[in-house]
Amino acid sequence: MCALGVALLGAGTAPAEFHDNVRIPMRDGVNLAGDLYLPTNRAEKAGCLLSFSPYDVTAAGKPWSPERAEAWGVATLAVDCRGRCHSEGVFEPWEGRLVDDADDLLSWIAAQPWSDGRVVMVGGSYPGNTQLACLRSANPALVACAPSVIVFNPHSIHYAPGGVLIPEFFEKWHTSMSSAESWAEFTRHTDPADPYWTERCGLGRLAAAKGRAFYQAGWFDMLGVETFESFALMPEGSFLRVGPWSHGVNVFDTPEIDYSKVDGATVTEDAEVEFLRSALAGRPSETAKLPGRMQIFVMGANVWRYENEWPLARTVYRKLFFDEGFGLSFDAPAGAAGEDAFAYDPENPVPTRGGRVIHAGGQYSQAEIEARDDVLCYTTETLAEDLEVTGKVTASLVAKSTAKAADVAVKLVDVYPDGTPYNVLDSICRGSFAGDAPTKLDFRVDITSYVFKKGHRIRVEIAGSNSPHYEKAPDPATTRLVRGASHLVLPTIPAGN
Secondary structure (H helix, E strand, O other): OEEEEEOOOOOOOOOEEEEEEEEEEOOOOOEEEEEEEEOOOOOOOEEEEEEEEOOOOOOOOOOOOHHHHHHHOOEEEEEEOOOOOOOOOOOOOOOOHHHHHHHHHHHHHHOOOOEEEEEEEEEEOHHHHHHHHHHHHOOOOEEEEEEEOOOOOOHHHHEEOOOEEOOOOHHHHHHHHOOHHHHHHHOOOOOOOOHHHHHHHOOOOHHHOOOEEEEEEEOOOOOOOOHHHHHHOOOOOOEEEEEOOOOOOOOOOOOOOOHHHOOOOOOOOHHHHHHHHHHHOOOOOHHHHOOOOEEEEEEOOOEEEEEOOOOOOOOEEEEEEEEOOOEEEOOOOOOOOOEEEEEEOOOOOOEOOOEOOOOOOEOOEOHHHHOOOOEEEEEOOOOOOOEEEEEEEEEEEEEEEOOOEEEEEEEEEEEOOOOOEEEEEEEEEEEEOOOOOOEEEEEEEEEEEEEEOOOOEEEEEEEOOOEOOOOOOOOOEEEEEEHHHOEEEEEEEOOOO
16 A cells, blocks of 8 residues: 655645555455545545446546545545456456445445545446445445436346347447456346346345435436336435436437537536535435426426426326328227238348437437338327327337247337437337237337427337347348237326426
């Protein structure tokens, strides 16, 4: 361990201290590495701002966030996850042992002679996952955290309905952080009830957690599919903010519908900072005085709105039916159920364009995709008034296929008055088929808060693939959608509410 004392200006204050590569023992004998900074204006006992990350946070050999340490009067501590950078052990993504490491780390901080026993945390993506692990440990030292773009259930971000793997980003990330062998083992476990996943997703002592959370998520973040399920599990006093972002707060990537240019879509960190500093001071956050415990950005209307429950109590669930002639209607079709066929060729899959995609997320024109002959497009009449969809969109589809296993990809699209179709949300589901027998596929598509404006049209695309975001089905297929037996359910919000 290297200790460096740096004298800073200020009468009657102790010099700052930087302790590099501090060894922090875990219960199994492994030592994690941390870089500790103690500011000049600290009290005899101070709180701690913690970053717990697999991204080599001790590699720089210099203090982490010393400006905040000085401004807040707290210690800052950056710690590598086990097996990363200077920490001992082996890093295994999403493993349940992270909860034990989090518990041991928090206990170590609370026991230090400079610590007042209060810890707050910040970070997004996997450093957000480590905060959830600290919450799951129920260690009383954690008084508040600010995780972003992450969920409690990692299975939900790696697999789509029917066990369709989502490899586009995660395979490269997982193998670079661990190994190809680890990824191969990871992909052998498709069932969320598998003990492999229950160990990783188990909520442990979460019910006893005291530390509140300022949770931020994005409508186009690949890790955001269970944002509201995750928030529902967070302790009392927590707050949620969901913006029109990709993988990070104020991260917009480069979509064709560019919310970065929308007034108010970019937020400051003021509320997050107040949330953490008030916890360090032992007082309630100002977020408790807000009109709701959730703040969501309603796309299309492009406004922020406070809410107190999810799903919204005023939701009206409306079925959207597939009509003959590729129409789409909220009225149930009359007559016998017809069928529309689409082909699937694994050598020529329908390409991914936008959606919940890291580095390329958001809304893009789907015109080139809809020009393909293996994509079915069903469209409503022009909307006579605005239609808000806020909540979970689900699909109930009946299909037949020539393959034993085939995928049905669904995409909800906003068609602008000039005819340009922009994606809103999507998913895919793998079904098992036998002969000419129909198979029913009931699945969650995705969540959103979006207003289809007056003069626009709603469209649903149906295809056999969406690659490379979702893995491809192994065999070519001709699949038929049974129209009259199929529909989507939209969570609509009545105008004026």
